[in-house]
Amino acid sequence: MVDEVLISPEVLSQYEAVIGLEVHCQLLTQSKIFASDANAFGADPNTNISVITLGHPGTLPKLNRKAVDYAIRMGLACGSTITRHNVFARKNYFYPDLPKGYQLSQDKGPICVGGGILVNVKDPISGQPYQTTIQLHHIHLEEDAGKSIHDGDEWVTQLDYNRAGTPLIEMVTDPCLRTADEAGQYLTEVRRLVRYLDICDGNMEEGSLRCDVNVSIRPKGATHLGTKVEVKNLNSIRNVMRAVDSEFLRQVELTESGGRITQETRTFDAASGLSYAMREKETMNDYRYFPDPDLTPVVISDEWLADIQTQMPVLPAALHQKFTTIYGLPDYDAALLTDAKELAEYYEAVCLHTSNYKSASNWIMGPVKGQLNEKALRDRQFPIPAEQLANLIALIDNGTISQTAGQHVFSLMIEQPDRSPADIAKAHGLVQNRNTDTLQTLVEEVLAAWPDKVEQYRKGKKNLLGLFVGEVMKKSKGSADPKLVNELLVKTLQTI
Secondary structure (H helix, E strand, O other): OOOOOOOOHHHHOOEEEEEEEEEEEEOOOOEOOOOOOEOOOOOOOOOOOOOOOOOOOOOOOOOOHHHHHHHHHHHHHOOOEEOOEEOOEEEEOOOOOOOOOEEEEOOOOOOEEOOEEEEEEEOOOOOOEEEEEEEEEEEEEEEOOOEEEEEEEOOEEEEEOOOOOOEEEEEEEOOOEOOHHHHHHHHHHHHHHHHHOOOOOOOHHHOOEEEEEEEEEEEOOOOOOOOOEEEEEEOOHHHHHHHHHHHHHHHHHHHHOOOOOOOEEEEEEOOOOEEEEEEEOOOHHHHOOEEOOOOOOEEOOHHHHHHHHHOOOOOHHHHHHHHHHOOOOOHHHHHHHOOOHHHHHHHHHHHOOOOOHHHHHHHHHHHHHHOOOHHHHHOOOOOOOHHHHHHHHHHHHOOOOOHHHHHHHHHHHHHOOOOOHHHHHHHOOOOOEOOHHHHHHHHHHHHHHOHHHHHHHHOOOHHHHHHHHHHHHHHOOOOEOHHHHHHHHHHHHHHO
């Protein structure tokens, strides 16, 4: 333990962080990667297991083809090179929740090599936005371990093997990140991509997306890599960013006080914002990798790869470009609408029935999104069918109802999803009055009641027009078309 050292901003500015991320994504296959056990979160402990999962002698694994498909999807989305000849290896280490005593993974030949993910970040000093590509070293397939539970008893660890054998892809970046914001934006983009690809639900709170952070420091301008420290199993984007900043500060303090950074694995305590040593970090030789003798090599044929390529969905970057060019939306709108695949699909469904693309965006970003929670969005439980929302937009555009009345109709449509917005507006007296003769009478009544204001208007106080419009709207009990009222008032005031 080192005495606490107060580090000044000037000293901190002399160092830079070198960050690499390892992101583990549990794949949404129905069964595990090497066994037919159900791959499902939330089941009772030790119910989704079998002799293969538990590593009984004489049992043989069989690779889940769908897991390979999903890994290739992610590689294609990231621009990686797909390895055609794949071999699984045994990664040997002892841990109570690893039943076999080794983990089936990929060592020398990961299924996806290279590639990168473009992120939008802000400079920590100037606050100016910039784009950078986080380079991937590789993506490999492996199986998850079980889960150790320490909550039940201070002296007892309980083991749940349901998670053992769950298919994972591990995405390993180059040590190319420099700030916590880059780490957070990268993880945000990874989560968005796996959801667009339908290969992982991205629920960090459930552990289906987890992140290990490797952090080292070096003097600014140096090119060598320092001794890295790994912070394990961070379960939120915010905690990833906090862990990066905390570890950077700890290493600078340790260095400035004359201490030595040890290559180790640490755990992050979210409550205190500090990390604590767990164990010294293993080296690759400690794992004694060797090819698994029970699994034959997997060869990705041209036909197999082409089939996956044809099933790739449109990805967020392409949708963002489409929304800004074809639909003419601002960048802000496009970014929000493409944040979730389900939201983007709903927006395009609405645009099939309306040409007022901006209004459709406003309704979805506002009232529609306000009605959705995470589960409703994932289940595509939108409050109003896309065509009906387009019909509501049309009623406002053609002046049948006002924008304010549209908000009321929207809330009624949620309660009565089978009724059209036109029927609802008519039934509740929300259709705007466009009868010129009736409205002209109301205009003349209002002007007759405010002769002094009419005189002030004629002398140049044109802002009184709003007062007259408001009074006519009151007389019509909100049913008058304000645009038509405005036109009639201006015309009538010119003749007085």
